[in-house]
Amino acid sequence: MSTIAAISTPAGVGGIAVIRLSGSEAKTIAERFVRPLSDHKATYTPFVADGDTVDETMVTYYQAPHSYTGDDTVEIACHGSLYIQQAILQHLIAAGARLAEAGEFTRRAFLNGRLNLSQAEAVADLINSTTEASNQLALSQLRGGYQQKLKEMRQELLDLTALLELELDFSQEDVEFADRNRLLSLSENIENEAMRLVESFRTGNAVKNGIRVAIVGKPNVGKSSLLNALLDDDRAIVSNIPGTTRDTIEDTVTIDGLLIRFIDTAGIRHTDNPIEQAGIDRSMKAAKEADVVVYVVDATDKENLNNPNVPKIQGTTILAINKCDLIDHINTSTPNHIYISAKTGTGLDELKHAIVAPFKEVGDGAMLSNLRHFEAMKCLLAAIRQVRQGLEQGTPSDLVAIDLRDAIHHIGTITGEVTTDEILGTIFSRFCVGK
Ligand SMILES: Nc1nc2c(ncn2[C@@H]2O[C@H](COP(=O)(O)OP(=O)(O)OP(=O)(O)O)[C@@H](O)[C@H]2O)c(=O)[nH]1
Ligand SMILES: [Mg+2]
Known part of the structure; x- marks a missing residue:
């Protein structure tokens, strides 16, 4: 060499x-x-x-x-x-x-068996990590993460598939080498693990690349003031004219070791102004793409307070009742809310805590944060589901065997037992020269 x-x-x-x-x-x-x-x-x-x-x-x-x-x-x-x-x-x-070449030292480490594929990927993540949490995530992957469990499952699946395929050679005789119950329960275990990992990707990805927090609400409720207070910077224009913010404004800050990207948006209301409408469309888009939405309402606006028009999103929504410095008696029937004042700073620590809390539990390798693994895991989930359903419905063994091979292949691409030049190329191109 x-x-x-x-x-x-x-x-x-x-x-x-x-x-x-x-x-x-x-x-x-x-x-x-x-x-x-x-x-x-x-x-x-x-x-x-x-x-x-x-x-x-x-x-x-x-x-x-x-x-x-x-x-x-x-x-x-x-x-x-x-x-x-x-x-x-x-x-x-x-x-x-x-x-x-880029990543060639690490590529050799992989080829020489010093690292497995996901550890090599974890090295890239480790080098690129910018916060304590993303660093922890990469380290836990470097230590093996969820790989070991998948590897064991793959081996067991391989053994059972071999037995199933052996039966096919004896198709004239009515023999059964592969224990169907064991195969079914193994498939169920793999399906559950894959499902859990696929679901963890949203969180894992947010921890790795930053948590997107959209600040949305009606005009003039104090969204831009809140952004500025959270960033501790005079980032967005604040005024008492409703409809001040027209475009989304983003900036990042680290809270509790997590990278947070705050996105201030245009106030949502009916408008005939096409420019304002374009801004509102962006607000809705930001809310949809966010991991967390902070929906801001004005504490003095009784009607909005009791019927907040919170957009439906996938992630968490936190209701922030702003300008609480202007009222002396606090009363609302709305659940899951936090009283804040962007002006005085009241409640901001509580709000920050509520934003990061769901992302704080970075279990040891329990989270999927790698896009390649995520794609492969979805393929695995589809294949193993087919296997499970096939077994339940008594599908002919030769068809089940095909799905089994498919599932084994997808686990292998995650654990590194199956590699192609394409997979290696994508992984190592993420490194810089000298690593
Ligand atoms: N008393 C008080 N006033 C606030 C507070 N937060 C914001 N304001 C005032 O409310 C007005 C609107 O604030 P902005 O931050 O511009 O509101 P916005 O939600 O970004 O408004 P748009 O960009 O128009 O959607 C300004 O006059 C702020 O000074 C607060 O906590 N207390
Ligand atoms: Mg604004």
């Missing part, structure tokens, strides 16, 4: 930079420039090329298979000037290494 090299630290000037070299010739190539290396030890050594010292470096050698990639690997820590980084890399390439 060819020896690859890349700068593994971010592009730019830093205190130090790390250049990684991996492949069968890694040690030989490195030792043309540095002092002899010993396994798993860092060597303080000048990096000398053509008689000139390029830099004083710290070089670590990891002998195969005990390295990140599983191949011989050398990591050269040098001073982080752009000149030094580039010079060292170019010397390594002139000496026979090849520039690594």
Whole structure:
């Protein structure tokens, strides 16, 4: 396998930079420039090329298979000037290494069995995670997450399918090798697990990519004031003229380790103004796409307060009764509400808590956050449902076997037992060069 090299630290000037070299010739190539290396030890050594010292470096050698990639690997820590980084890399390439492609180190780790596919994907998520919660999610996936359970289920399914297929070879005789009850209960277990994971994707995805919170309601209730208060920034224009906000305004903030994207929207009312109407259409769209809708009503507006026109959405809706500083007696029959004042700040902590609460329970790997896994999981769910129904309805075994193979294939694409170049291509293209 060819020896690859890349700068593994971010592009730019830093205190130090790390250049990684991996492949069968890694040690030989490195030792043309540095002092002899010993396994798993860092060597303080000048990096000398053509008689000139390029830099004083710290070089670590990891002998195969005990390295990140599983191949011989050398990591050269040098001073982080752009000149030094580039010079060292170019010397390594002139000496026979090849520039690594995006994700190639991790791809090799996968090919050498150092990581499974979902762990490789988790590494990409880990690198890209920006908040504590998305970091936790990636870490739990790196540790195995829901993979282990799926793997065991797949193995059992494989065994039973083999038995079922064996029966087909004896189709003249009336034999039954595969225990139908076991097969049925296994299919049910897989169906339930797949269903749970498919359902967890909305939450998992929100934790990973940010929770979309739309602030909607009638004009002038204080939506933009609330946005500004939540962001602690003068982001949106506030005025006492109803219909101030025309376009959606978004910004992000971290609450309790979760990335939250707040979306202020145009107040919803009947209007003949086409521009305002376009804004209202956007409000409805934002509400539909949101993970959480904060529906704001004005505490002084008795009618709206008791019959709030809360849009129906998939996610959670929180009713925020704003301007509570203007009333002294609070009274409403509406359930699930929080009293707030965007002006004084009353109730904002409670509101923030209500927004993040459903996303705080990041169980150990219990959540699906990867789009590829989500798509495969939906295919698995469809296939295993067919199997379950087939078994219940006494469908001929050869047809059940086809659905079983289909289900096994889809579990395999998630756990990494089944890979195609296409799958590998999509996964590793998400990495940057040097990882
Ligand atoms: N007393 C009081 N006034 C508030 C509060 N929140 C907002 N206001 C006032 O209510 C008026 C409308 O506020 P906005 O934030 O512009 O309301 P909006 O819902 O964004 O309105 P549109 O963009 O027109 O839909 C402004 O005069 C605010 O100062 C509050 O909590 N208490
Ligand atoms: Mg507004």
